[in-house]
Amino acid sequence: EDKVVQSPLSLVVHEGDTVTLNCSYEVTNFRSLLWYKQEKKAPTFLFMLTSSGIEKKSGRLSSILDKKELFSILNITATQTGDSAVYLCAVPRTYKYIFGTGTRLKVLA
């Protein structure tokens, strides 16, 4: 059965800390992995990863995929309170996306 597992489930850090969020997957015919950030409303797209070892970066956020070990990490450096959110990873599979349960990040001032 296809599955996407995220860890940790929740995380509390202080502003300025660096965090690493994990997403492991077992999905047949894997082609890509997506990261989303969900605050109070609907998820917003962060990254799409298709190739192993190539880091994608946007400001303080970066992400990388390891297709051999079947996981991806999302790094956030110098965290701010505005980074508090649920971070979701998803893997497209045929006609739908398989979502992980999410990591709930809380950044304290």
Add this chain to the structure above:
Amino acid sequence: GAVVSQHPSRVICKSGTSVKIECRSLDFQATTMFWYRQFPKQSLMLMATSNEGSKATYEQGVEKDKFLINHASLTLSTLTVTSAHPEDSSFYICSARDQENTEAFFGQGTRLTVV
């Protein structure tokens, strides 16, 4: 990124009535749209997938007669919750993509409260 607009953002309705939620892709053609339901502090639960001009594919356990999905054009899909009951109260989110294996973009979500 592409824009998906969902309307209304919030709706309160009486038990037994029907509610329609619209999802529009504003700057791309959405060949596939997805409808999700999300309970507090839980992940997204896929309800159904719709392709333009075809019948929606419902996930197991989702009542197709209760949650009517129409995807009549490449930019619009609607979800109608028929004969709503308080247990249907939830956050409903749509997303859309233009091609397979691309990112999907999400609407703002609709918080439905049935009283």
